[in-house]
Amino acid sequence: MQPFSGIRVLDLTHVYAGPFATYQLAVLGAEVIKIEPPNCPDMTRDEGSSEGLNASLTGIGYMAHAACKQSLALNLASGEGKEVFLKLVATADVLVQNYAGNALDRLGLGAEDLEKINSRLIHCSMTGYGRTGPKSEDPAYDLVVQAYSGMMYLNGWEPDAPPLRVGAPIIDYGTGAQAAFAISAALFQREKTGIGQRIDLSMTDASLMMLTAHVTETIASGTASRPFGNEQPGRPSNSVYETADGWIALAGYTVPQFSALMRVLDYHDRADEVLGQTKAQLTQSAETDRGLILARIKDKSAAVWEEQFNAAQVPAARVRRIEETLAEEQISSRSVLQSYGDPLAEDGPDKLPVAAFSFAHSGPRLTGPPPKFGANSYDILTELGLDDRTIQRLAESGDVVLGTT
Numbered sequence: 001m002q003p004f005s006g007i008r009v010l011d012l013t014h015v016y017a018g019p020f021a022t023y024q025l026a027v028l029g030a031e032v033i034k035i036e037p038p039n040c041p042d043m044t045r046d047e048g049s050s051e052g053l054n055a056s057l058t059g060i061g062y063m064a065h066a067a068c069k070q071s072l073a074l075n076l077a078s079g080e081g082k083e084v085f086l087k088l089v090a091t092a093d094v095l096v097q098n099y100a101g102n103a104l105d106r107l108g109l110g111a112e113d114l115e116k117i118n119s120r121l122i123h124c125s126m127t128g129y130g131r132t133g134p135k136s137e138d139p140a141y142d143l144v145v146q147a148y149s150g151m152m153y154l155n156g157w158e159p160d161a162p163p164l165r166v167g168a169p170i171i172d173y174g175t176g177a178q179a180a181f182a183i184s185a186a187l188f189q190r191e192k193t194g195i196g197q198r199i200d201l202s203m204t205d206a207s208l209m210m211l212t213a214h215v216t217e218t219i220a221s222g223t224a225s226r227p228f229g230n231e232q233p234g235r236p237s238n239s240v241y242e243t244a245d246g247w248i249a250l251a252g253y254t255v256p257q258f259s260a261l262m263r264v265l266d267y268h269d270r271a272d273e274v275l276g277q278t279k280a281q282l283t284q285s286a287e288t289d290r291g292l293i294l295a296r297i298k299d300k301s302a303a304v305w306e307e308q309f310n311a312a313q314v315p316a317a318r319v320r321r322i323e324e325t326l327a328e329e330q331i332s333s334r335s336v337l338q339s340y341g342d343p344l345a346e347d348g349p350d351k352l353p354v355a356a357f358s359f360a361h362s363g364p365r366l367t368g369p370p371p372k373f374g375a376n377s378y379d380i381l382t383e384l385g386l387d388d389r390t391i392q393r394l395a396e397s398g399d400v401v402l403g404t405t
Helices: 017-026 051-055 079-089 111-115 142-149 170-193 203-210 212-221 255-264 268-274 279-284 286-297 302-311 322-326 377-383 388-397
Strands: 008-012 031-036 069-074 094-097 122-127 197-202 240-242 247-250 316-318 337-339 351-353
Touching: 008 017, 017 031, 017 069, 017 094, 017 122, 017 170, 069 079, 069 377, 079 388, 094 170, 111 122, 122 170, 142 170, 142 203, 170 197, 170 203, 197 203, 203 212, 240 286, 247 302, 255 268, 255 286, 255 302, 279 286, 302 316, 377 388
Parallel strands: 008 031, 008 094, 031 069, 094 122, 122 197
Antiparallel strands: 240 247, 247 316, 337 351
């Protein structure tokens, strides 16, 4: 039995952060029902490189976090749609939503309203800035929160350079991971108390947690760290260098690792000397040591250096593109990528990222493909006790979309 078997999650989220959170619950056995407005599917459903998948509203941007879920297209703003939704809430363990501000509260579907129907419900609200404070009603996406949280000014090479975004939507995924953790903790707590929980999760707060060391230093000094790009000041052994055929990242962070790094580069005297120096002395000689590394690092390829440094227990990696990483034997030996069944399209992915961990037994796994829009509407409504005539009327009124599997 998987950890969340028997747990029903209502997923009212869209884009990346929320869907990633519920996806992590789904691959661990939760029954996740993704609920979308009939006239406004998740915007990622038509995003990605496959035109065919985009046209069928199963775009690659959507697929990335949608496997193992069910799809219900339901209008929460109509009287009958709201009635159906409340019936579903009564059966749920968790509800996750990332509507801006108090949008659901204005529909009479806020946490307090839902608790009256299901006191054991765990309600997780994911917003840009949280449900309190002067910006609680402001909309946000990953890029905006990167700007607001100070993250963009930590990137780049020069203190006065323009701000630089992190390429991947790192705050979305960090927020999603925090949400999955918070929901897991709330479920564990419910086992002890028997009552539900309200989770107020902010993308901005998640960003600050991801910047914990920088935030703590800024609180102490009053000034944020300056951007330093790929070259860490005072630590030449913790930087990125150009080799004979590409780039390599070195992380000889400890003194023994720094010594081993110098020995691999055939600076044996310096390797011995490093072991007897203080941090202050190493900082003073940083530029000299960087010059020594630069003098030798272009003599060999990145792949050769990677092998030699790692053999000496110096963390090192050739800088790869994602397609190179995915071709590595190390990745195929793990379970992070799994097949979801027959590919949905010839130009679509045949595998999806699942989880960053594995269990000895009953761990994360894919149990089905990403669902088409409204694919499970009929079965879910039938389970709630609606007859075919009622379901057909809801479909004709536009309150429900009956998709195909």
